[in-house]
Amino acid sequence: MEHAQVTFEQVEANGEPNRPLEFPSPIVGRGVRVNALVVDSNTGSRKVWSGVIHREDLGMSPASQKGGGGSADNMNTQFVAYAPHKRLQDAIYGSVWACVVLRRHRGVAADDAARAARVEPGSPHAPIVWETTNSYVAIKMIEWARVHHMRGRLLEDPIKEVAAMQLIGGSNPHVLGPIEVLQDDEYLFTVMPYCSGGDLFGVVVKYAEESGGEIGMPEPVARFWFRQILLVSYIHYINAVIYYIILYYIILYIYEKSITFVLLIHLFYYPQHHIIL
Amino acid sequence: MQSVGVCHRDLSLENVLVSNENCLIIDMGMCLRVPYSDPTRQGNVTDVTRGTIRRLIKPQGVCGKHNYMSPEIFANTNAFDGFSIDLWAAGVILYIMLTGFPPYDQASQTDQRFDLIVNGNLIRQLESWDIRLSQDAGDLLQSMLQVDPRDRLTLAEIMAHPWVTTGEIIQPPPLEPLPYY
Numbered sequence: 462m463e464h465a466q467v468t469f470e471q472v473e474a475n476g477e478p479n480r481p482l483e484f485p486s487p488i489v490g491r492g493v494r495v496n497a498l499v500v501d502s503n504t505g506s507r508k509v510w511s512g513v514i515h516r517e518d519l520g521m522s523p524a525s526q527k528g529g530g531g532s533a534d535n536m537n538t539q540f541v542a543y544a545p546h547k548r549l550q551d552a553i554y555g556s557v558w559a560c561v562v563l564r565r566h567r568g569v570a571a572d573d574a575a576r577a578a579r580v581e582p583g584s585p586h587a588p589i590v591w592e593t594t595n596s597y598v599a600i601k602m603i604e605w606a607r608v609h610h611m612r613g614r615l616l617e618d619p620i621k622e623v624a625a626m627q628l629i630g631g632s633n634p635h636v637l638g639p640i641e642v643l644q645d646d647e648y649l650f651t652v653m654p655y656c657s658g659g660d661l662f663g664v665v666v667k668y669a670e671e672s673g674g675e676i677g678m679p680e681p682v683a684r685f686w687f688r689q690i691l692l693v694s695y696i697h698y699i700n701a702v703i704y705y706i707i708l709y710y711i712i713l714y715i716y717e718k719s720i721t722f723v724l725l726i727h728l729f730y731y732p733q734h735h736i737i738l
Numbered sequence: 739m740q741s742v743g744v745c746h747r748d749l750s751l752e753n754v755l756v757s758n759e760n761c762l763i764i765d766m767g768m769c770l771r772v773p774y775s776d777p778t779r780q781g782n783v784t785d786v787t788r789g790t791i792r793r794l795i796k797p798q799g800v801c802g803k804h805n806y807m808s809p810e811i812f813a814n815t816n817a818f819d820g821f822s823i824d825l826w827a828a829g830v831i832l833y834i835m836l837t838g839f840p841p842y843d844q845a846s847q848t849d850q851r852f853d854l855i856v857n858g859n860l861i862r863q864l865e866s867w868d869i870r871l872s873q874d875a876g877d878l879l880q881s882m883l884q885v886d887p888r889d890r891l892t893l894a895e896i897m898a899h900p901w902v903t904t905g906e907i908i909q910p911p912p913l914e915p916l917p918y919y
Binding site: 464465466467468469470471472473475476477478479480481482483484552553599617618619621622625626628629653654655656657658659660661662664665668669676677678679680681682683684685686687688689690691693 | 743750753754755757762763766769770772773775785786801817819821822828832834835836837838869871872875887890893894896901905906907910
């Protein structure tokens, strides 16, 4: 807890100013972009979706290669792909897209595709057919060409960004870092949880428009968002690998400082909180 | 066990994505990993995991958006506290949420609005534009937007401030799901 309490004077008195530390190298998997047959789970219709992104070694995790006998469930969880759906915003080196999460389809469409490829339906050599889920992710797609072109000219560093996200996300499933990070020869793909509400700037603009002038949001709404930001900053400071250690400290802190229970309630109430910092 | 001490350097309303009841901070390309004193080798630094106090960071260039930038980053002359600059930006975020516009264009005394704010006139300036915040809100903003980082509230103090701890909280209504096609 003490990181949040330490004053500037204490930091200043603690020793000489230093350079920031290096981030550990990011872990980046090999990815591919393909045109894939996708079944819409809601309507049953099929279409070829271009630019579907997934790991290169689908279903070829070290475990399934060695034993050859991963359970069907295990095999299925490794078959995840992302279908770009809507461009959300431009980034310095590329853009951010909302993508539909796909899983492997095991139905008629897959059998048809197998027969068309002249293999037995269900055979490991059958072409992969995907189906839509109702989940979305946001994928930041960064063009290597632009990164190399701008190298050294900007303070913003996409590799460092991935490293920072992975460091912060760590192995804690509740304080999310990137879901996965993939690259091919043209792009770096950072797969992140998708937030459907846009950015907070948009929320402020909406309030201003509705009230017909330059005015902010009511204080109780601002209080809600500001507390959320503090919560994130808080985790930022104390980010521990184990979520429950954070909880424990927050409980202690609340008792010590008589802070209201709201933070605590948020943590209990939304244990799958999608927060990174 | 690995803990993390990272400052963002580019906090802004645009970099906070919102979902129904939570938020996600993005654009971490300017993050810095804050140095901490090394307890075993005097004078050296290490990461946050050793439970020591952090160090100031030597100037790292002017970066971030001018509307949110702290005066010490704009000046780029003195060593800064990585967490204090993020809390300054959080103060600007709160200012914009409450008023609908940014407090200044440039974090230097040559910017008249900035100069008034850091000289203790934040509330009076808003009142002259007919914007009235609650007393607690005004006090919190003024205590976060102090030109000298020594005078600013720490995160713990912000979290214990009456505006944050008391008063009504309204959770925004659920958002429309993204349409498929």
